[in-house]
Amino acid sequence: FMVFKRQSLAQQEYALQLRKREHFLTERETVLFRHEAALAKIRSVEEEVHTKFGIIKEQHEAEVKRLTEVLREITKENRRLKSSFETLKEVNDSLRKQLSDVTELNKKLEGQARKVQARLENLQRKHELLTVQKSKNICQVVQQSKPVKQEKVMVTSKNAKLPTNSQVYELLTCLMDWISDQHLSKIKIHEEREDSHKHLAIETSKKICTQERCMKLLPIATEQLQWMPFVNSKLHMPVIRFIYWSIRQLDTGVQHATMTSTMRRLGEDIFKGIVIKGNPHSSSEQSTESKSKLAAFFKSSCMPLRFLSTLIVLKTVTQVDYLAQAFDSLRTDLKTDEGKALFLEYQCVPIILSHLKVSSRGLLSIALDGLLQMTTESDSVQPFLEACSNESFFRTCSLLLRSSKLDTQILEKLCVILQKLSRIKSNKKMFEMFTLHQMIQELHRTTNPDHVFLCINLNSILLNLGLSRSNSLTSSLSTSH
Template sequence: QLLPIAAEQLQWMPYVNPKLHMPMIKFIYWSIRQLDTDIQHGTMRSTMRRLGEDIFKGIVSKGSPDSSSEQSTESKSKSAAFFKSSCMPLRFLSTLIVLKTLTQVDYLAQAFDSLRVDLKTNEGKALFLEYRCVPVVLSHLKVSSRGLLSSALDGFLEMTMESGSSQPFLEACSNESFFRTCSVLLQSSKLDIPVLEKLCVILQKLSRIKSNKMMFELFALHQMLQELRRTINPDHTFLCINLNSILLNLELLKNNSLASSLST
């Protein structure tokens, strides 16, 4: 019930102190996270789309809210930027809202580009953890949208880079939802090699966590990876190395077998 009101309040953001923009966007983000967008009725979907588009494009208004229409036309326009803000926390949250509310591929592609750039910084990685972003990005790991799939994996790859955020990120991925999604992806015959490489890098990092062995087995990932290793062209060296490393971590490949496969 509050989100339609929030959508209306966004229109007034050019007239309020910019310091109030962040609390407003934060409220919208956490409200959206509480909703299951798949079961909303038409009115709510429309509200979500409007929120996403306004946050993506920003709000531009002419004149002050108290001025007459004639005065308003002559007044200097005011604007409030969210997704295109120079303030990283505001831009980061706005990016997440775009990823949660919009379906247009061009908007989502720009959102993932922005996310990837921000995740190259320690501040961006910390924000990713603070706002519990794994489910937001995970929802875009679908074979049906290959371009976005690769972009979503790029975001996850940035989080696996050695930093103080990498281990908490991997722990946030160590759940049934994440492994189920990976299982669905690996069952597809439509994944190209670059996507497989990115996915296996992430799985290799996750396979280092001993408790995740159960997750690999629960969703039969270990069997899929064994079959992939058996059938993959050995010329795809990087992919083969990661597959071998995963299977070694899962105790499904002996060290001497690994050495033999790498030497061939």
């Protein structure tokens, strides 16, 4: 029985092992079936990949063939362009050589032109000197040709002719006043017509004709300054007014090159004055009476004459020391109401603007001082601000503010004037036209709060233009303290 039981247990164990082995083989068979199915899928995918690869290869070969054709065409085009470029290069070299030849010829001609111009100026000065000497020699010959016995008769006849000569001078000065008032001083009207672009052929011809006549008369008027010491000082003013308005007329046109020497001589004569010594060939009595005669213009004690002479110096002279003295004299005269009235009468704003340049820093401050004097409280403030309310003034201010070389003092003076102008509502478009409002905002943002006066004016400008709130002033003042 025990043996049978052992055999039964052994058979059971063997049967269990067989079942385990059968289960293992079943699982392995399942895995093999799965692998077989996966391999079948891979084969189908491989065939599909080979098919697509063949299609892509054909497309690639077609694309390569097309690009090869395109490359061949581009190569042909490049060769053609290279040939054209070489041709153009040859033409360019030829033109460059011609340009160098023309440049050398131009330099030679410019040198000859400068020599001719210098010779022309020398001949003009020589002609002017000879004219003066000739007139003096004629007087001397007339005096020497008369016998000494008739000296008394000559004196009486000379005295008889003096009233006639004085009347002629008075007549000429009256005519000069008339021409200055009715024609030459009408510069503002011409400028307005230019701005409105409504030119008429007749007006243009009249303007050109006026300028040509001024160019002819200015050298003659400059020459007549040499005789001013012998003329009544009351007659000096009409001559100087005529010269001033003639110069202003030439501002609106192109000055001829021959006017340079005349302008320079005119400015020096006006600045230094005319001093005439007695005639050495005259009698002893006459030489003691008229030993030296002076006609003072820039240094005259008469304000209208001195004021006009100062303006002429500012228009004609280029020496910095002369200009500095002229601006100092102008600033002194503008402290009076009479000087301010003369400033408006003679339309002086364009003259000052011509000196408001960053390049002339030495004159910039004193030039602004003259404009500042006009902004002080008086009856002339409003007309002055209206005279400044134009494009040329705002363009000049814009150029100044764009410069980084301005010191704080000049900025303060300029901002005082702009603050006055910002009160006029119609000037807002001028500020915007030349982007002055943006420059003022940037200055207001970057200015050191310690510069209280400048900050106040900048903030006031922004307030007048409607670009700042009312409490900005108090905040800037509080930060400055």
